[in-house]
Amino acid sequence: MGDLVEITTWPKHLNAFYKITSNALAFEVKAAGNAALGLSRKPANNCDFWIVLGEGQRCFIKKMSSRHCESASTPGILSADEYHKFWLTWCNGCVRLGRDGYSDPIVSCINDVHDMKYVTFSVVEQRNPVHWRFEIPPSIEKTKFKPITGSELHWVTYEPGRDLPEELLVGGFEKENLYIARAKHRGSLTPGKYVRSLGKAYIPWGGQSTEKPEFELLCGFDGFWVPTCDDKIPVGAFIAGYSEDNLERLYIGRALYEGHLIPGKVAPSHKVCYIPYEGREISVKKFEILVSPKENDRCVNKIFVSDRVSYVQPDIEEYDVPDSDYSNETDEENVAF
Structure with missing residues (x-):
C-alpha cells in the first residue's frame, strides 16, 4: 500500500x-x-x-x-x-x-x-x-551509511583450544579456505598460510614448507590484492615481517599453483612469491600482493641493509603503480618492525 x-x-x-x-x-x-x-x-x-x-x-x-x-x-x-x-x-x-x-x-x-x-x-x-x-509510493529515506570501524588489518596471536577471531582474513584456497599467518623462524618473521582443519601454520623458508606451532593470524578486511611480478611492490603494500638477513621487509603475497590459491611471502630482492605447498617452498613469478590503504606509502620498496636505506623505483608505466613519495630521510617509524 x-x-x-x-x-x-x-x-x-x-x-x-x-x-x-x-x-x-x-x-x-x-x-x-x-x-x-x-x-x-x-x-x-x-x-x-x-x-x-x-x-x-x-x-x-x-x-x-x-x-x-x-x-x-x-x-x-x-x-x-x-x-x-x-x-x-x-x-x-x-x-x-x-x-x-x-x-x-x-x-x-x-x-x-x-x-x-x-x-x-x-x-x-x-x-x-x-x-x-x-x-x-511511501516516502523512504535514503539509508545513511556509517563508516565501519575496527576493520584495519591487524595480527592476533593464535591460542590452541580457543575460538578463532571472527574477522579472520581469508587469503586463498587449497581444498578449503586458507588464512594468513606469520611466525618467527631463525631470525626472521615470515608470513605463510594457516590451515584451519589441521590447526597448523606453514611458512615458506629455506626450500621447505615449515610447520610452526606458534604463530599469529591476520585479521581485518581493510585490504585488497594487487597483481604484480618481480620486485614491483605496489604503494601501500602491507608489511608482514622481515627476513633473517639484512632485515629486508617481507610482504604478503599469494599465487596460483596447481589449481590452488596459496598465500606466502614476497621478498623484493628475490623477485618472486614463495608459497608453502606439500612440504616444499615453491617460487612463483606472477603473484598478488596484499595492499592496505592505511599503510605508509613512503615505505614501499625499501630494503634495509644495516643502518642505511636503499630505494627501488617501480616501473610505473609498465605496471601502473601509483607514484610514491620517496625520501632520503629515515626515522624510527620507518626502520623499526
Whole structure:
C-alpha cells in the first residue's frame, strides 16, 4: 500500500509534482468541470503529456511535442457530487487512461518518452476546484551509511583450544579456505598460510614448507590484492615481517599453483612469491600482493641493509603503480618492525 493523498486544485494554482515509480496510477476525481493530469520526466510546467478528463464531454491525451492528440467521447465522465475512479498507465510504449473496473482504456496514445516518473494535477480553463484522491509510493529515506570501524588489518596471536577471531582474513584456497599467518623462524618473521582443519601454520623458508606451532593470524578486511611480478611492490603494500638477513621487509603475497590459491611471502630482492605447498617452498613469478590503504606509502620498496636505506623505483608505466613519495630521510617509524 502507498500513501493516500487528498488534494484540491484551483485555477492558476502552482503545480505540485509527485514521484511515481511504478508507471501506473490509480486515482479518483470529483469535479464540476474539467480535470487534467500531467506526466513528465522532471518537475516542470512543460510536461511531456497532458491527460484531460471532461473537456467538452470528451477525454483526450496530448503529447506536448506533437500537434496530434487522441480523444474519445465520454459524456458524464465526471461528477461534482461524488468521486469517480480511474487508472492511468505509461508503459510498453503507450499512455492509457481507463475507468476503474475496466481493463480496456477510454483513450490511449503512443509514447516514445522514457523515464517519465512525475505526475501533477491541474484545472483546465474553469473557476471551480477539482478534488483528487490517489496513492503514491511511501516516502523512504535514503539509508545513511556509517563508516565501519575496527576493520584495519591487524595480527592476533593464535591460542590452541580457543575460538578463532571472527574477522579472520581469508587469503586463498587449497581444498578449503586458507588464512594468513606469520611466525618467527631463525631470525626472521615470515608470513605463510594457516590451515584451519589441521590447526597448523606453514611458512615458506629455506626450500621447505615449515610447520610452526606458534604463530599469529591476520585479521581485518581493510585490504585488497594487487597483481604484480618481480620486485614491483605496489604503494601501500602491507608489511608482514622481515627476513633473517639484512632485515629486508617481507610482504604478503599469494599465487596460483596447481589449481590452488596459496598465500606466502614476497621478498623484493628475490623477485618472486614463495608459497608453502606439500612440504616444499615453491617460487612463483606472477603473484598478488596484499595492499592496505592505511599503510605508509613512503615505505614501499625499501630494503634495509644495516643502518642505511636503499630505494627501488617501480616501473610505473609498465605496471601502473601509483607514484610514491620517496625520501632520503629515515626515522624510527620507518626502520623499526
